[in-house]
Amino acid sequence: MSVFEISILVSAVLMILAGCFCIARSHHLLRILIGIEIAMKAVTLLIIFAGYVNGNDAQAEAYAVTAICLEVVMMVTAAGIAINLYRTYGSMDIRNLKKLKG
C-alpha cells in the first residue's frame, strides 16, 4: 500500500474513532449529533476511496451522494427533536428522553 492509501484509510478509521468517542462520552444531544456526523463523513470518504481504488468512480459517487442526502435528512430531524427536547426540559441532556411520553 502506498503512503497515500494508508493516509486515507488511517484518517477514515480515526474519524470513526473520534465520532464513536464523542457519542460514547457525552450526554449532550447536539454533541452526539456531531459525533454521528463525523462518523458519517468517514464512511462517505471510504465509499469514495473504494470507487477510486477499483475504478468505478460513478457508482461510488452515486452511493456517496445518497449517503450525504440521508445524512442531511437525519440531521434535520434530529435537530428538530433536539430543539423540542430543550423546549420541554430546558436542557439538551439525552437522559431526559427517557421521560418523553406519547
Place this chain on the structure above:
Amino acid sequence: MTSQMIICIVCLAVILVCVAAAVMMRSTFKSAIALAVASALLGVVMYLLGSKWAALFEISVCSGFVTVIFISAVTMTSESREEQDEIYGQEEHTKLLPVLMIVAGIAIIAVVLLSKFRLPYPAPAPVRNDFAREFWTGHKDLLLALLTALLAGTFAVVVLFKEEENKK
C-alpha cells in the same frame, strides 16, 4: 507521489485536527464551525479523488446547510456555561481523545506495514463513468430509498413544527 496526493494528505491531516477540535471544544458553536471546516476540506479531498458531484454535495450541503442547522439549533437552545458545567461538566473527559487518536493511528500504520496488507484490487470491471446515468438509471432502488427518506424527513419536520404551533 503527485502534488494532488500531497494536497490530499495535508487536507486529511487538517481534517483530523478539526475533527478532534470539534469533539474537544466546550462551545457547541465552535464545534459546529470546526465540523464545517472539516466538511469543506473533505469536499476538497473528494474532488481530488475524482468525485466531483460528491464533492459539490459535501461542500454545499454538509458544509453549508448542516452547519446552518447546527448553528440555528445551538442559538435556539443556548445553555449558559454554568448550566453546561453543572449538567455535563463531570462527564466529558475529551482530553483523552488526541492521545487515543495518535496511539490508534500509530497502531494501524504498524499493523498495515508489518502485515504487508494490500488492498484487494479487483479485475477491471466494465466501468460506467457517467455519474448522471449511474445515479438516475443505474440504481433505482437507491433513488426510491432517497425519496422515501426525504419524504420521511419532511414529514418529521412538519410534525415537529406543528407541535410547536399547538403549544403556542
